[in-house]
Amino acid sequence: MDLHLKIWRQKDRQSEGKLVSYDLKELNPHMSFLEMLDTLNEKLITEGDEPVEFDHDCREGICGQCGMMINGIAHGPLKNTTTCQLHLRSFRDGETVLIEPFRAGAFPVKKDLKVDRSAFDRIISSGGFVSINTGQAPDATAVAVTHQTAEEAFDAAACIGCGACVATCKNGSAALFTSAKITHMVLLPQGKEERSERVLNMVTQMDKELFGHCSNTEACEVECPQGISVLNIARMNYEYGRALFFRRKG
Amino acid sequence: MILDSKIPEGPLEQKWDNYKKKAKLVNPANRKKLDIIVVGTGLAGSSVAASLGEMGYNVKSFCFQDSPRRAHSVAAQGGVNAAKNYKNDGDSIYRMFVDTLKGGDFRAREANVYRMAECSLNLIDQAVAQGVPFGREYGGYLNNRSFGGVQVSRTFYARGQTGQQLLLGAYQALMRQVGKGTVQLYSRHEMLDLVMIDGKARGIIVRNLDTGEIERHAAHAVILATGGYGKIYYLSTLAMGCNGSAIWRAHKKGALMASPSWIQVHPTSLPQSGDYQSKLTLMSESLRNDGRIWVPSKADETRQPNDIPENERDYYLERRYPAFGNLAPRDISSRAAKERIDAGYGIGPLKNAVYLDFSKAIQEQGKEKIKEKYGNLFDMYLKITGYNAYNEPMMISPSAHFSMGGLWVDYELMTTIPGLFALGEANFADHGANRLGANSLLQASVDGYFIAPYTIANYLANEIHTGKISPDTPEFETAEQAVKQQIQDFMNIKGTKTVDYFHKTLGKLLYDYCGLARNEKGLKYAIEEIRRLKQEFYKDVRVSGQGDKMNTELEKAGRVADYFEIGELMCYDALTRNESCGAHFREEFQTPDGEALRNDTEYQFISAWAWKGENNEPELIKEPLIFEEIQPTVRSYK
Numbered sequence: 001m002d003l004h005l006k007i008w009r010q011k012d013r014q015s016e017g018k019l020v021s022y023d024l025k026e027l028n029p030h031m032s033f034l035e036m037l038d039t040l041n042e043k044l045i046t047e048g049d050e051p052v053e054f055d056h057d058c059r060e061g062i063c064g065q066c067g068m069m070i071n072g073i074a075h076g077p078l079k080n081t082t083t084c085q086l087h088l089r090s091f092r093d094g095e096t097v098l099i100e101p102f103r104a105g106a107f108p109v110k111k112d113l114k115v116d117r118s119a120f121d122r123i124i125s126s127g128g129f130v131s132i133n134t135g136q137a138p139d140a141t142a143v144a145v146t147h148q149t150a151e152e153a154f155d156a157a158a159c160i161g162c163g164a165c166v167a168t169c170k171n172g173s174a175a176l177f178t179s180a181k182i183t184h185m186v187l188l189p190q191g192k193e194e195r196s197e198r199v200l201n202m203v204t205q206m207d208k209e210l211f212g213h214c215s216n217t218e219a220c221e222v223e224c225p226q227g228i229s230v231l232n233i234a235r236m237n238y239e240y241g242r243a244l245f246f247r248r249k250g
Numbered sequence: 251m252i253l254d255s256k257i258p259e260g261p262l263e264q265k266w267d268n269y270k271k272k273a274k275l276v277n278p279a280n281r282k283k284l285d286i287i288v289v290g291t292g293l294a295g296s297s298v299a300a301s302l303g304e305m306g307y308n309v310k311s312f313c314f315q316d317s318p319r320r321a322h323s324v325a326a327q328g329g330v331n332a333a334k335n336y337k338n339d340g341d342s343i344y345r346m347f348v349d350t351l352k353g354g355d356f357r358a359r360e361a362n363v364y365r366m367a368e369c370s371l372n373l374i375d376q377a378v379a380q381g382v383p384f385g386r387e388y389g390g391y392l393n394n395r396s397f398g399g400v401q402v403s404r405t406f407y408a409r410g411q412t413g414q415q416l417l418l419g420a421y422q423a424l425m426r427q428v429g430k431g432t433v434q435l436y437s438r439h440e441m442l443d444l445v446m447i448d449g450k451a452r453g454i455i456v457r458n459l460d461t462g463e464i465e466r467h468a469a470h471a472v473i474l475a476t477g478g479y480g481k482i483y484y485l486s487t488l489a490m491g492c493n494g495s496a497i498w499r500a501h502k503k504g505a506l507m508a509s510p511s512w513i514q515v516h517p518t519s520l521p522q523s524g525d526y527q528s529k530l531t532l533m534s535e536s537l538r539n540d541g542r543i544w545v546p547s548k549a550d551e552t553r554q555p556n557d558i559p560e561n562e563r564d565y566y567l568e569r570r571y572p573a574f575g576n577l578a579p580r581d582i583s584s585r586a587a588k589e590r591i592d593a594g595y596g597i598g599p600l601k602n603a604v605y606l607d608f609s610k611a612i613q614e615q616g617k618e619k620i621k622e623k624y625g626n627l628f629d630m631y632l633k634i635t636g637y638n639a640y641n642e643p644m645m646i647s648p649s650a651h652f653s654m655g656g657l658w659v660d661y662e663l664m665t666t667i668p669g670l671f672a673l674g675e676a677n678f679a680d681h682g683a684n685r686l687g688a689n690s691l692l693q694a695s696v697d698g699y700f701i702a703p704y705t706i707a708n709y710l711a712n713e714i715h716t717g718k719i720s721p722d723t724p725e726f727e728t729a730e731q732a733v734k735q736q737i738q739d740f741m742n743i744k745g746t747k748t749v750d751y752f753h754k755t756l757g758k759l760l761y762d763y764c765g766l767a768r769n770e771k772g773l774k775y776a777i778e779e780i781r782r783l784k785q786e787f788y789k790d791v792r793v794s795g796q797g798d799k800m801n802t803e804l805e806k807a808g809r810v811a812d813y814f815e816i817g818e819l820m821c822y823d824a825l826t827r828n829e830s831c832g833a834h835f836r837e838e839f840q841t842p843d844g845e846a847l848r849n850d851t852e853y854q855f856i857s858a859w860a861w862k863g864e865n866n867e868p869e870l871i872k873e874p875l876i877f878e879e880i881q882p883t884v885r886s887y888k
Contacts, residue, residue: 012800028524030636035526038750045748045794045803053802055316058489059529061630062327062414063320078633085633110460111800118437121317125429129422130381134301134699137372137379141336144390145383154383154408157415161319190381 001027001093005040007052008100010109017109019098033076033086034059034066054113061085061225064160067167068113069100074164074223082162082225102163104172106209117163119209120177126205127198128181130191143189156183158226165220165228171212176220178206179236180228186239196243203240253506253858253873256660257361262879263343266365269661273704274711281306284710285469285719287454289441289496291318293413293691294674295475296420297698298706303427305703307710310467311424311433312456314440314491314805319421322477322489323694326413327627328534329397329405330377330691332370336392341402343367348880350689353399353579354654354682355832355848356882357509357856359875361661362679366689369696374406376699380419384408396539397687399579399887405688410534410626416691420698439465440805441496442733444472444503444670447725451500451670455729457737459805462798464730466721470713471669471706474500475698478653478675480513482813482820483765484757486650487519487532493809494816497657497676505665506858506871508658508678510816511824514651514685514833515766517543517583520634521603521647530649531634533606533627535687538576540611540620541644543567543583545604549594555605555643566590574887581684581833581846582887584648588766589844591647598645607643648766652690654681654833655823658858658873662705663697666858669713671706673697678856683832737797740807745790749806752787756780756810756817764821769837773825777818781865784814819859822868829853850882 002025010017022040031039034056041051056066061082068083070076076086091097099113107115145153157180165176182199185191191198214233221230258269276284284307288299291313299311313321333346346367351358374392378384385393385407397405408415427433438459445453445466453468479494480486501507518537519530546553547564566586571578578586587604596602612620617640621628631639657665657672659679664671674694681689763776787810795801830839830846831853839847856873 028526030523031526032528032634035528038528039526042748042750045792046746048794050795051803053800057315057320057491058322058325060325060531061633062324062411063315063322063489065316065320081633085630087634087636089636114800117316121319121425121428121435121437124319124422125425129426130379131426132376132379132423133304134297134376134423135372135703137375140334140374140378140384141391143378145386146390147386147388150383150386153381154415157381157383157408157418158411160324160414161317184383185381188381188383190379 001029001088003027003036003091004094004096006096006098009052009112012111013108027088029087029089031088032059032084033070033088034084036088052113053111056084059084062160064162067102067162067164069102069167071098074102074168075225080225080227102167104166106172106174106211107163107166119211120161120163120174122209123174123178123202123205124181127201128185130185131194132190145188149187153184153187156180156187156228156232159228160226162225164223164225166211168219168223169212169215170217171215173214174206174209174211175214175233175236176224176228176230178202179232182236182239183232186235195239196246199236199239199243200247203236251860251871253658253871254660255359255873256662257359258661262360262364265361266368270704273708276707276711276714278306280714282308283714284308285310286471286473286706287467287469288312288473288475289454290321290475290477290676291421291424292321292323292475292477292674293417293420293694294698295321296417296424297695298473298475298673298702299433300420300423300427301699301703302706303432306432309427309433310436310469312436312439312441314459315437317437318424318435319418321417322492323417323691324414325489325532326691327410327532328536329395329407329412329688330373330416330695331397331404331688332374332406332692333367333404334371334374336394337403339402341404345402346370346404349400350686351682351880352885353686354684355885356682356850356877357831357875358680358682360877360879365701366680366693366696369700370692372700373692373695377416377419380423382408382415382419395536396577397535399574399577399686407536410536410624413691416695420695442499442808443729444500445726445729446503446667447723450668452719453721453726455733457733460800462796462800464733466726466730468719468721468726470710470716470719471671473671473673473702473706474657474676475673476676478656479816480650480653482757482817483650483760484754485522485527485530487516487530490528493812495809495812497672498812498816500657500665500667500670502861503667505667505670506658506860507655507819508856508858509655509823510859511764511820511827512654512683512833514580514654515584515648516651517580517587517648518606518646519649519651521598521600521645523599531630532651533631533644533646535580537606537624537627540623541576541606541608542610543576543604543606545590545595545597551597555597564595571887578887579684579686585766585835587648603645603647605643606646608639609643612640650765652685654678654683654685658856662708663702664705664709669709671702673702683834736808737804740791740793740804741797743788743791743793745792747790747792749791749793749803749810752783752791753806753810753813755783756813760817760820764824767835767837768824770825773821777821780814780818780821787811787814819868823857823859826857826870827853848884854882
């Protein structure tokens with residue numbers, strides 16, 4: 001199959017970017033989207049041009065590193081998937097495909113399709129953990145967790161931190177990412193003790209990183225490769241309110 | 251050189267305790283005077299950096315990804331072993347030790363393997379305390395399942411994302427320390443050389459992948475937790491960025507490489523579908539708990555799998571290995587698949603796969619149950635192949651997966667360079683010639699959480715009077731210049747072929763001649779071909795862009811340059827081992843029915859290799875393996 005690509009090229013953070021057109025012919029529909037970009041890059045290098053920089057690593061849909069806007073949709077047209085797990089069979093022969101980096105104030109572009117998502121790491125380091133030192137944990141069976149609770153916590157813990165939720169949100173909000181971690185931790189007994197401190201710190205950090213407020217459009221859930229639910233955001237808001245209430249009381 | 255493995259005295263079950271009792275300590279006030287570099291942020295790297303950070307050392311943590319959470323430990327999906335005996339089915343530390351040693355074809359150290367089994371209990375406790383949402387029974391207690399090579403249920407799992415969840419636990423512990431300022435994080439940095447001063451590891455040279463700047467970092471100890479080099483085959487289950495550069499550059503500075511040719515080929519990856527393909531995706535081994543593996547009993551079968559009646563299917567694992575059936579260890583299952591494919595019974599468009607069939611399990615347990623256990627894997631299969639595995643069997647094929655080889659380390663996980671430690675898949679320890687399923691997450695984690703914090707302290711106790719190490723020494727200068735020169739050399743070649751071309755060509759050579767099966771003629775041929783390809787690379791590779799800017803092609807060029815040398819050493823290693831063991835199947839050494847023929851009289855040793863300079867043959871140094879507790883037997887899964 002043939003594709004006509006329009007790709008965002010930007011030399012570095014300071015430079016202005018622009019869309020550049022490329023044509024690729026006789027592609028195999030079983031190719032993944034990133035393999036299609038590999039093919040393009042091989043062609044560009046051989047022709048003496050600079051290849052397109054894009055982020056990727058595991059190519060199994062689990063590391064969360066790949067991610068770009070494809071025809072205006074985070075990770076492209078296939079639902080609940082990462083870019084590396086998107087295959088050309090999701091496109092029509094001869095189609096024009098617009099490829100841009102994730103767009104958000106908190107995710108500045110580094111080069112071409114690569115963006116800086118280190119804000120996510122800083123949100124985690126502000127409280128997205130259980131404060132247990134290594135080496136001397138109590139026996140794992142000491143605290144029972146019901147199957148249902150563990151599964152519910154897992155649904156939130158499954159977030160891969162790709163940033164599609166931020167990129168697709170018109171406010172560039174990190175509410176889905178942050179709330180998923182808060183929900184994961186608050187559901188499990190191990191994480192409950194520091195629930196108030198955690199939610200206050202993480203929400204504060206989220207704001208400091210210039211993520212926007214939740215827009216309540218639920219676009220994040222629609223684009224999330226792991227199908228993380230927006231109900232986590234409701235839980236984060238509840239936890240935040242609860243923490244403020246008890247902090248005032250205390 | 252005589253290798254001292256430093257195995258502590260005493261009976262097997264007391265060795266680790268004896269070590270810990272005698273290990274030197276660093277007092278908390280002195281720890282802040284000591285700097286430690288950790289390269290890699292997978293399970294081993296994150297856990298050791300977090301542990302050392304919380305103990306009070308100054309830790310610098312490096313990874314080439316954009317965030318430590320991306321390390322490829324995320325992709326080990328199936329589970330992690332621990333001899334908790336929660337199922338009351340006869341498991342124990344001792345039994346896990348025996349299974350692991352036997353699974354590795356008696357080519358690992360007893361003391362290391364026993365310690366790993368011993369520490370497995372703590373790992374589950376640690377992970378649960380960190381909030382890892384392991385699978386639970388309805389009553390609330392931890393659940394587990396069975397994996398290849400064992401007859402008990404000792405594998406703990408978090409759906410099909412165990413590696414991801416364990417890594418997130420370790421990553422979160424690391425980020426907690428980053429927040430506290432005990433660990434400084436350097437993401438998007440790649441280690442390009444090791445710096446030694448007076449024979450000790452004292453620092454590293456790294457390239458900032460965002461800016462292209464070359465940086466110097468000094469420390470009292472350097473820990474390499476950089477994972478495996480299986481991506482050398484190009485098509486493998488590893489992430490695109492996985493590489494062997496850090497350990498290889500340490501090897502060239504004097505650290506010995508052990509057992510480089512023992513690379514596990516995993517039986518349940520998705521088959522290759524075309525030349526454009528960049529990697530092979532692994533379907534978790536856990537699928538073999540319920541899936542049955544078969545091929546048509548007639549060669550060149552053209553019918554769809556569901557149209558082939560039961561009596562025309564060959565469940566070859568159940569037939570050849572009735573005691574373990576579909577749960578036969580990975581090396582055995584992979585070779586059995588290759589044997590059937592080579593004999594003309596392969597299926598799929600390229601006839602390079604076998605079926606993994608869930609129809610019986612769905613019939614017996616219901617689709618919902620199967621969905622709960624493996625749903626995400628079935629979804630992934632659908633996304634990648636376009637086929638629905640609830641309705642027809644999956645197509646699977648063997649692919650390069652895990653390197654049992656790596657830097658030689660002693661019982662303290664220290665390499666032959668004082669102050670240089672190697673953890674997890676970057677070292678050679680614990681797995682022998684074959685790694686049992688669900689032991690990789692375990693080894694990486696226990697190395698980082700429970701072993702290295704003791705052994706590194708034992709080393710650092712003698713370093714408290716050293717004072718700050720300065721990166722402004724001639725040793726750092728020389729190393730930095732060498733790195734810059736190499737980059738300049740790559741940029742100057744301006745040839746006609748891409749880096750990927752060379753990587754793919756090398757990978758194919760290794761699959762053909764140093765893959766699932768090897769023979770003397772093929773290995774000698776491969777060594778010659780690799781040398782020729784390397785020469786061509788240095789004449790004709792084209793690295794676009796600039797050396798001092800963000801440049802993925804340049805990163806890849808450095809990695810492939812190292813792969814040529816690692817590949818050559820893999821072939822040497824395979825050539826000198828005149829026996830078949832685990833992942834190493836030499837065609838000249840097999841039983842009449844095609845099983846591996848081990849030679850304990852002559853080859854009961856670890857091959858550790860010393861670098862002797864470019865174009866010189868490497869030097870083989872042997873560490874004899876002494877078995878006191880169990881005597882090696884012929885591995886039989888029949």
